[in-house]
Amino acid sequence: xxxxxxxxxxxxxxxxxxxxxxxxxxxxxxxxxxxxxxxxxxxxxxxxxxxxxxxxxxxxxxxxxxxxxxxxxxxxxxxxxxxxxxxxxxxxxxxxxxxxxxxxxxxxxxxxxxxxxxxxxxxxxxxxxxxxxxxxxxxxxxxxxxxxxxxxxxxxxxxxxxxxxxxxxxxxxxxxxxxxxxxxxxxxxxxxxxxxxxxxxxxxxxxxxxxxxxxxxxxxxxxxxxxxxxxxxxxxxxxxxxxxxxxxxxxxxxxxxxxxxxxxxxxxxxxxxxxxxxxxxxxxxxxxxxxxxxxxxxxxxxxxxxxxxxxxxxxxxxxxxxxxxxxxxxxxxxxxxxxxxxxxxxxxxxxxxxxxxxxxxxxxxxxxxxxxxxxxxxxxxxxxxxxxxxxxxxxxxxxxxxxxxxxxxxxxxxxxxxxxxxxxxxxxxxxxxx
Amino acid sequence: xxxxxxxxxxxxxxxxxxxxxxxxxxxxxxxxxxxxxxxxxxxxxxxxxxxxxxxxxxxxxxxxxxxxxxxxxxxxxxxxxxxxxxxxxxxxxxxxxxxxxxxxxxxxxxxxxxxxxxxxxxxxxxxxxxxxxxxxxxxxxxxxxxxxxxxxxxxxxxxxxxxxxxxxxxxxxxxxxxxxxxxxxxxxxxxxxxxxxxxxxxxxxxxxxxxxxxxxxxxxxxxxxxxxxxxxxxxxxxxxxxxxxxxxxxxxxxxxxxxxxxxxxxxxxxxxxxxxxxxxxxxxxxxxxxxxxxxxxxxxxxxxxxxxxxxxxxxx
Numbered sequence: 001x002x003x004x005x006x007x008x009x010x011x012x013x014x015x016x017x018x019x020x021x022x023x024x025x026x027x028x029x030x031x032x033x034x035x036x037x038x039x040x041x042x043x044x045x046x047x048x049x050x051x052x053x054x055x056x057x058x059x060x061x062x063x064x065x066x067x068x069x070x071x072x073x074x075x076x077x078x079x080x081x082x083x084x085x086x087x088x089x090x091x092x093x094x095x096x097x098x099x100x101x102x103x104x105x106x107x108x109x110x111x112x113x114x115x116x117x118x119x120x121x122x123x124x125x126x127x128x129x130x131x132x133x134x135x136x137x138x139x140x141x142x143x144x145x146x147x148x149x150x151x152x153x154x155x156x157x158x159x160x161x162x163x164x165x166x167x168x169x170x171x172x173x174x175x176x177x178x179x180x181x182x183x184x185x186x187x188x189x190x191x192x193x194x195x196x197x198x199x200x201x202x203x204x205x206x207x208x209x210x211x212x213x214x215x216x217x218x219x220x221x222x223x224x225x226x227x228x229x230x231x232x233x234x235x236x237x238x239x240x241x242x243x244x245x246x247x248x249x250x251x252x253x254x255x256x257x258x259x260x261x262x263x264x265x266x267x268x269x270x271x272x273x274x275x276x277x278x279x280x281x282x283x284x285x286x287x288x289x290x291x292x293x294x295x296x297x298x299x300x301x302x303x304x305x306x307x308x309x310x311x312x313x314x315x316x317x318x319x320x321x322x323x324x325x326x327x328x329x330x331x332x333x334x335x336x337x338x339x340x341x342x343x344x345x346x347x348x349x350x351x352x353x354x355x356x357x358x359x360x361x362x363x364x365x366x367x368x369x370x371x372x373x374x375x376x377x378x379x380x381x382x383x384x385x386x387x388x389x390x391x392x393x394x395x396x397x398x399x400x401x402x403x404x405x406x407x408x409x410x411x412x413x414x415x416x417x418x419x420x421x422x423x424x425x426x427x428x429x430x431x432x433x434x
Numbered sequence: 435x436x437x438x439x440x441x442x443x444x445x446x447x448x449x450x451x452x453x454x455x456x457x458x459x460x461x462x463x464x465x466x467x468x469x470x471x472x473x474x475x476x477x478x479x480x481x482x483x484x485x486x487x488x489x490x491x492x493x494x495x496x497x498x499x500x501x502x503x504x505x506x507x508x509x510x511x512x513x514x515x516x517x518x519x520x521x522x523x524x525x526x527x528x529x530x531x532x533x534x535x536x537x538x539x540x541x542x543x544x545x546x547x548x549x550x551x552x553x554x555x556x557x558x559x560x561x562x563x564x565x566x567x568x569x570x571x572x573x574x575x576x577x578x579x580x581x582x583x584x585x586x587x588x589x590x591x592x593x594x595x596x597x598x599x600x601x602x603x604x605x606x607x608x609x610x611x612x613x614x615x616x617x618x619x620x621x622x623x624x625x626x627x628x629x630x631x632x633x634x635x636x637x638x639x640x641x642x643x644x645x646x647x648x649x650x651x652x653x654x655x656x657x658x659x660x661x662x663x664x665x666x667x668x669x670x671x672x673x674x675x676x677x678x679x680x681x682x683x684x685x686x687x688x689x690x691x692x693x694x695x696x697x698x699x700x701x702x703x704x705x706x707x708x709x710x711x712x713x714x715x716x717x718x719x720x721x722x723x724x725x726x727x728x729x730x731x732x733x734x735x736x737x738x739x740x741x742x743x744x745x746x747x748x749x750x
Contacts, residue, residue: 030470033469048466048644048646053645243515245523
């Protein structure tokens with residue numbers, strides 16, 4: 001049984017549950033404590049000791065169910081036993097579902113079925129498994145019986161063999177889903193992280209969304225850790241007295257005052273005009289995910305004027321929200337000057353020295369007045385101004401790009417075109433707070 | 435001794451009935467978690483929305499095993515001296531004052547300063563012995579002779595240093611006090627930690643725990659819970675109520691009503707002598723279920739439809 005359990009854990013790992021080797025031992029101990037008799041209990045026990053979050057719990061439960069899902073083979077009522085037939089033929093004729101399932105399991109283990117990685121291997125593996133179960137003997141038997149004139153028996157065996165074949169393929173497909181999903185998904189996700197956002201395929205959107213949420217969550221966790229900073233040299237009299245009560249109030253051990261580092265407020269200003277539309281969708285997704293995990297983020301979208309979209313993002317699910325944001329502000333031709341003016345009206349007063357302003361956009365203002373003075377005002381008030389530009393640095397300043405004129409008023413201006421870059425920039429941003 | 439606790443509970447079923455005998459209706463998964471926690475001596479990290487019975491589970495476990503419950507409420511700024519132990523400073527001072535003469539006597543016939551010190555060394559451990567130790571919840575839990583249920587409530591509210599400090603207690607059931615040495619648990623306590631995910635806990639902490647997530651119960655379980663808690667309630671009313679609350683959870687509310695709210699609501703309805711769910715009564719008592727004004731307004735719109743549906747589901 002441990003063999004089977006270990007395979008299950010491998011499948012779960014592939015599906016995205018983090019399981020260390022120590023946890024494997026814990027899981028085995030848990031399984032031993034509850035026994036293997038009741039599948040539901042075993043599932044609960046393993047979930048309890050392996051899953052570390054609600055998401056992992058769901059993933060694990062799905063994997064568990066899929067792993068232990070077995071099709072009951074369809075077979076006719078059992079006729080009298082025939083001892084003159086090979087084992088497999090006997091089991092097939094007798095409709096011995098349990099026996100067949102066990103034989104299939106053993107054969108699968110024998111050929112290393114959990115090593116399956118590609119869809120195209122399904123048939124090959126199924127065939128190998130059947131061979132191991134004794135298919136050649138069965139086929140010889142069928143031919144022999146037909147030659148001997150027992151057509152009815154031969155027909156029934158033939159029928160059962162076909163059913164068995166289908167079952168074996170089904171089994172292998174499940175194995176594929178269990179064990180190969182992990183590896184292929186990993187490869188795919190790694191590739192996705194490096195694809196340029198503007199070149200992203202529609203069908204990858206779902207996967208991207210999960211990936212973006214994961215990144216946002218990771219960043220937010222790191223970011224939400226509370227941090228204290230010692231104000232060196234300022235004595236905390238109350239706590240010093242408390243701690244030194246044991247020394248009759250003589251301050252042997254001093255306690256210094258500490259200040260909590262406040263979570264800085266973040267404002268995001270996202271360009272959703274036609275020129276950056278393909279990227280904008282992902283940027284919106286990212287803001288959405290970030291707003292989900294970081295409290296107190298204010299988001300704005302603009303093309304030729306700026307609207308606040310914090311509420312839209314908070315109230316709707318991502319697809320709806322993105323659509324509504326696009327309706328509210330999207331697809332116009334961008335006018336950075338007017339948009340900055342509108343933003344200043346909306347929120348310049350709310351920018352304090354704790355505020356980080358992030359601008360996502362290509363700075364292509366269609367030769368409108370860029371209003372660099374407003375950018376300067378924002379820069380003067382905010383703790384940090386960060387500009388993320390989906391264009392590579394070499395294109396900044398070409399054509400109608402006003403990037404070089406805005407750049408002096410950003411603490412940081414980076415090209416940000418793939419998820420990897422996005423993650424790195426955000427990570428740096430949050431780490432370098434204060 | 436350690437085997438005792440584990441042997442008291444032969445199976446998951448007995449845990450389930452045991453918890454039920456204290457009035458806590460546990461789902462199969464919860465019973466399994468408690469069973470495993472006792473067998474494997476691992477702490478349970480209970481997560482879930484507020485009011486689904488996380489803290490209650492610890493109380494029920496203690497009641498069922500007839501062990502004392504030691505509760506530690508976590509908050510920002512909680513430190514060792516409040517969680518683990520503290521010296522009884524006052525007593526130490528008082529005793530040194532009282533024993534001053536005695537000490538003087540002891541030291542009188544020493545020839546040199548060196549000798550005096552030598553003599554003092556022989557007695558210096560007196561004032562830092564267990565007599566002068568004020569045990570706080572964690573130490574008390576380790577010292578409990580029969581074992582106990584230790585509830586560390588809202589662990590996410592404590593800071594990370596404290597979380598790291600807990601690791602030794604959780605995994606090895608021991609704690610180190612510099613002046614005395616390492617204190618081992620007499621009987622490893624059953625530890626429950628609760629959290630409602632205001633902060634992500636560290637991986638080291640998560641790894642050491644069984645991870646139990648208690649969600650909102652389904653209608654069947656919720657009815658059983660209400661029944662266990664409010665025995666006087668009529669069958670039909672109970673069914674309507676539970677159905678109503680279940681529908682309410684489908685709404686997009688800021689704070690979904692939890693089991694504790696259902697129970698409070700049942701009490702309120704009983705006090706008002708309601709025999710069945712009428713929109714008027716529901717409107718009056720909605721503030722028991724809802725904690726926010728916006729939620730109340732949102733829910734108020736659906737009261738009519740929900741009561742109707744609830745009545746149909748209750749077969750009236």
